[in-house]
Amino acid sequence: MEMLKVGVLGTGNMGRNHLRVLSSMHEYELVGCFDVNFESAKQQAELYGIQAFRSQEELFDAVDEVHIVTPSFLHEECAVAAAKAGCHVLVEKPIALTLEAAQNIIDACESAGVRLCVGHVERFNPAITTLLEILKQEEVLSVDFRRMSPFDRRVSDASVVQDLMIHDIDVLNAIADSPVKRVVGQGANVYTDKLDYAQALVEFENGLLASLTASRITETKIRCAEINARNAFIAVDYLNRSVRISRKTNFTLDVGYSLQYKQENIIEQVFVPSNEPLRAEFQHFANCIQTGEPVATSGEMGKKALALCLEITEKAQLGN
Template identity: 40%
Template sequence: MKNIRLGVVGVGSMGERHCRVLQALRGVELVGVYDQCMERALEVAARYETAPFPSLEALAAEVDAVTIATPTPTHAEIALELIERGVAVLIEKPMATSVMEAMAIWEASRRRGIPVQVGHIERFNPVYTELKTILESIRPIGLTFRRLSPYAVSNQDADVILDLMVHDLDLAIDLIGASPARIRPIGRPVFSDAIDYAILMMEFPRGEVATLFASRVTEQKIRAIEVTAVEAYIEADLLNKGITIYRYTIPTFTNDRQPVKYRQEGWMERIGIPMAEPLAMELQHFVDCVRSGKTPIVSALDGLRAIQLAERIRLLLYNSPTPALQPDRIAAPVGASP
């Protein structure tokens, strides 16, 4: 089997994680890295026994595919250049900063026949894949998504909608199998001039309701999905890798010798989750798609849909006359970027 030649563009904390995983994947040759900071490129290349490249063009000439882990505002320009050069790309989320940019990437991918995968990593979380299997026989009534993080570790080149909520926008569309018919967002800035805390209510065409909480002002890190259905209530902890199902039932037990009845009002199931690193699963899937030419599970079209929904939310929030959107700016926690 021929090795897929891969490069990494942008070797900050996420890009370095890509290097670590790609170096260990079978059938992959980590050809090199490119970063605008040559000192950082040299450091990471030495650590993972690969080559630092002086330019994007030089790296593109030597690889079959590239993962892009640069700041969000640069995603579209880099992705479009690589696609035009015939290089498959995996773009870290968010795919782009606007619908126009995301549309350009999708159209270039379709026109050139080049695989493009978007880094919505939760799609490869074993908890999420198990939850999807469970929901094959259960129709949700309501879903609640909670994605909370401290400000200091957030991606501060995007607001909380593009930084955190975009993950759950993608998951909600994937789980329901449709885009929402109506949305009602509420949000406010806290530590920055952008939205740092947001709540979103979504109603879907078949009646399902989803509530999304996204915060980068919360010291506890939480990644959770809760599903309410007629048959059960399900808690999925994406961070700590667990699923609990609470099923409703009222069986009655009668003792033939005595007139005593026992009632059991429900039971709880804890689902075993296979151990797997989501990033390794995501990158392996990307490599397989590059090798086979198949469309990735999280395609450019999926990334575009998430950005379209995020832009609808942001337009409603930033154009709102609500005074809460213009509060006095609160000082960011010590150690956080302004």
């Protein structure tokens, strides 16, 4: 397959991660980058031996695919412009700040005949891809997500729901694959004028129940999910990339005297491959562009995650 010419729009912390990963992938030819802070773009361009463009339009003209890693309020403007220029678009999460803006991005990409991927990178965490494969064989009853972090002053333009919980919302939507029936939320503003701590309970039309907790006021880092299925309990640690499954068993060992050993469950320690999620995400999108296969984190999935994100935020603020 031909290498895709790719560029990165935005050279902040996340944009630099995109540049680092793309520069080492055989699927892509990293052409250049653009940032309104030209010195930042120039510094990154020199680091990777690529071009620092003076405008986003020049970048669009030079590439097949563009990664939009700008502040969220610019996603709509940049993604629509990239699509109209004929570029495939990978836009970081959230897809946009409003459902109308998200739909505008989706429509622009469809009209231009280009592919759209939303950067819900947690979906490509090997622990999550392993979990989703396991759940194809299970009847899921409930899911409990916890995503906790210490406070980071760099993130103040978005609530903890938009910043952190949205990762788990996307994974939850992939697991539930059902319309939302009811949402309950509560939260607290602690260090900013937006929610810094939030809890949500979500019920889906198919009966699945979910609880989600997100915090940026917790002095430790936690990323985990616990799934109750009809025949198993599954615990996932995103950070250590581990998946443990507990199952019922009726195993009894008769040792020939009055004492017997009885095991009530067995624990499976599932092998999880050691893949970098961002690299896996980019490989997936490149493959979708080349083969026409569906994008796992499509524009519609990004919009669906945003819709639930906005509803949880509204309920949490009202509860607060």
